[in-house]
Amino acid sequence: MADLPTVLITGCSSGFGLDTAHFFLEKGWKVIATMRTPRTDQLPTSDNLHVLALDVTDADSIARCIEAAGPIDALVNNAGIGLLAPVEGLDLASAREIFETNTLGTIAMTQAVLPQFRERRGGVVVNVTSTVTLKSLPLLSVYTASKAAVNAFTESLALELEPFDVRVRLVLPGRAPDTAFGDNARRLMAAPIPQAYVDFRDQVFASVGATDSPLTHARDVAEAVWQAVTDPAAPMRLAAGADAVALSESLSHP
Numbered sequence: 001m002a003d004l005p006t007v008l009i010t011g012c013s014s015g016f017g018l019d020t021a022h023f024f025l026e027k028g029w030k031v032i033a034t035m036r037t038p039r040t041d042q043l044p045t046s047d048n049l050h051v052l053a054l055d056v057t058d059a060d061s062i063a064r065c066i067e068a069a070g071p072i073d074a075l076v077n078n079a080g081i082g083l084l085a086p087v088e089g090l091d092l093a094s095a096r097e098i099f100e101t102n103t104l105g106t107i108a109m110t111q112a113v114l115p116q117f118r119e120r121r122g123g124v125v126v127n128v129t130s131t132v133t134l135k136s137l138p139l140l141s142v143y144t145a146s147k148a149a150v151n152a153f154t155e156s157l158a159l160e161l162e163p164f165d166v167r168v169r170l171v172l173p174g175r176a177p178d179t180a181f182g183d184n185a186r187r188l189m190a191a192p193i194p195q196a197y198v199d200f201r202d203q204v205f206a207s208v209g210a211t212d213s214p215l216t217h218a219r220d221v222a223e224a225v226w227q228a229v230t231d232p233a234a235p236m237r238l239a240a241g242a243d244a245v246a247l248s249e250s251l252s253h254p
């Protein structure tokens with residue numbers, strides 16, 4: 001068992017992962033902040049911080065990272081990429097990349113920590129998905145499918161891990177335009193789309209930026225992840241962000 005409680009977070013180079021790393025450090029946890037290209041300049045200097053290289057789509061990278069991390073108490077599967085595009089004409093390689101990262105990356109990381117969690121009869125896995133899995137939005141079919149699969153994976157996994165006292169939880173953030181998510185998604189969205197969808201795509205892009213409804217901030221996600229990790233009574237699904245909370249309440253009290 002680690003001296004301090006230890007959390008390993010994926011995708012800490014920006015956005016929710018970076019803020020969650022800050023949050024757990026502030027709370028006195030040991031943090032293994034992982035990212036594809038390790039950098040320490042955005043995080044405080046601390047004996048409790050360890051930055052490790054991790055690509056969640058690469059089995060060798062996962063094995064090296066878990067070996068170097070040592071015992072951990074919580075895994076936060078946060079790394080993810082977005083894709084806003086019509087399905088017709090979509091290069092299947094892009095769809096595979098989304099699923100490899102968002103879905104299979106989450107499954108692979110979970111597999112990698114389960115032996116130590118099961119043997120120790122403790123530990124928490126928190127999977128970050130999205131409120132788009134609660135209310136569908138256009139042009140997000142592949143991304144939504146990749147995250148809805150994680151919801152289903154997590155809720156079934158919870159049942160098979162209950163006998164070993166290992167918990168799994170979901171955090172569902174709302175829309176957070178302040179992170180690097182949109183910019184990171186653009187690489188996969190650079191390919192031309194079928195002409196028939198161009199006007200519709202442009203309308204969707206314009207409407208996404210035009211709304212003045214509440215948003216999600218990285219701190220909201222960090223707080224929800226904290227609750228999921230530290231509160232054994234936390235519900236299976238935690239909405240993160242004002243828009244996410246409002247949506248989840250409207251769906252539970254229509």
Ligand SMILES: NC(=O)c1ccc[n+]([C@@H]2O[C@H](COP(=O)([O-])OP(=O)(O)OC[C@H]3O[C@@H](n4cnc5c(N)ncnc54)[C@H](OP(=O)(O)O)[C@@H]3O)[C@@H](O)[C@H]2O)c1
Nearest residue numbers: 011013014015016036055056078079080130176179180181
């Ligand atoms: N922003 C939103 O509106 C929003 C809403 C709901 C849910 N989410 C979800 O929240 C999570 C965090 O998103 P964010 O908004 O914080 O976006 P972000 O700023 O783009 O952060 C995503 C992180 O994932 C990492 N990543 C991507 N591919 C990876 C891989 N193969 N292996 C390891 N790390 C990888 C990125 O690292 P690199 O620097 O290496 O690319 C980056 O650190 C994602 O799962 C996303 O789907 C986002």
